[in-house]
Amino acid sequence: MSSAPPHKTVALVDPLWIGHHPMYFSQFTASFVRLGAFVIGLCPDPADALQAARTAAAPSVADFDRRVSMHHLASGKRSWFGGRFEGDPLRTFQRWKRAADALYEAEQETGRQVDLVFFPYLDSYLRFLPFPSVPGLTLNRPWSGLYLRNHHHGEKPSLKASLRLLAKGDALMRCPLSRGIGVLDERFISPIQQRTGKAVHAFPDVTDSTLPARPYALAEEIRRKAAGRKIIGLIGLEHRKGLLNLLRVAERARELRLPWYFACAGRFPRDEYSGEELALLDDVARRAAAGEIDNVHFDPAAGRIPEEADFNSIFTTFDVAWAAYEGFEGSSGTLGKAAAFDIPCIATAGECIGHRVEGYRSGLTIPEGDSDRALEAIRRILDHRDWEDRPLVGDYARFRDDHGIARLETLLGGLLERA
DSSP states (O other): OOOOOTTOEEEEEOOOOSTTHHHHHHHHHHHHHHTTOEEEEEESOHHHHHHHHHHHHTTTOTTHHHHEEEEEOOOOOOOTTTTOSSOOHHHHHHHHHHHHHHHHHHHHHHTOOOSEEEETTGGGGTTTOOOTTHHHHHTOSOEEEEEOOOGGGGSOSSHHHHHHHHHHTGGGGGOTTEEEEEESOGGGHHHHHHHHOSOEEEOOOOOOOOOOSSOOHHHHHHHHHHTTOEEEEEESOOGGGTHHHHHHHHHHHHHTTOSEEEEEESOOOGGGSOHHHHHHHHHHHHHHHTTSOOSEEEOTTOOOOSOHHHHHHHHTTOSEEEEOOSSOOSOOHHHHHHHHTTOOEEEESSHHHHHHHHHHTOEEEEOTTOHHHHHHHHHHHHTTBOTTSOBOOOOHHHHHHHTSHHHHHHHHHHHHHHO
16 A cells, blocks of 8 residues: 655645535545544534544554544535536636635644645636636645546537537636545546646545444334334435425325335435425424324434434444435445445446446436336345246345455555656
């Protein structure tokens, strides 16, 4: 494994602190520290980031507190296009400027000069800003990052595709200060390399599988409510994750008196749903709380699960993990969690998630939004049979190897050497 000289300093920069962003941030921090680097972290919640990274690095890094310094970075606002996108030409540029200003202040405070800036979610710094000069005008330091939502490279050539490519801002990656890009979905490496002229590497979708000393309270509540029934679970209730379809499947399972329990946990972003959808979801939540629906846990007011170990505690209650996302092309940490705990998944066919579930035989795939097919898939997964009635045995060990810390640190070590 590569390691960096002790004087190498890396800045990790992420203006988002939702979903799996905190987990990725802590994992990258821990890995860079294990590789011998000093880490300056810039994020919306430095205290949370420091504690999570310390947990991720322990006990292998004895001098963690000496080599990690976390600092506040304001969250980025959504675009002026009705808030539909992550950025626009002005706000994306402002993200670069804010990152540069925060980094300068952190360097003054720590007395260290940054050798490499790494963006765990590069997407926020690209959208609507296809100008390779921007990183030099703001940061003026070598940089790299993980580019997650790049599936426009799979579109067929057309005027619309060309305009979309321009709006995505990929041309910014041609910046001479770029030291290469990481992606989680390996299917588009070649077109991204051709577009940017930079090395593009397939990064593992690493996860944290730490468990708390005792089960999280919600995990115990879900097991109690399930009362021995098989649990089909989803954590994080964004619209794209197929919550509405999961609840349709739960309703059908209830009609058929199937011994299944559906757990819907985590943050519920109401603004992602239409008025009609919210009325339906609020009704489900009310009826579940009143005991009228006995096979669903759904609390829209619960909020984000605070600790990754608590997230994992809930996840381990699942017999089937729901990954039947809709309108989503990228990788998902759900598959890493499932592989960590040998839990099969139900996933939407096609795109990165479906491709991996089928490749590792770690569950079954269905057409997007198909409730009837989902019901049958769950039945088959619980019976350990695939669509051809062959034994369904997931290759979870191979998934863990392909998406493990060792591979991540080999790639990050190479970045440090090129910084």
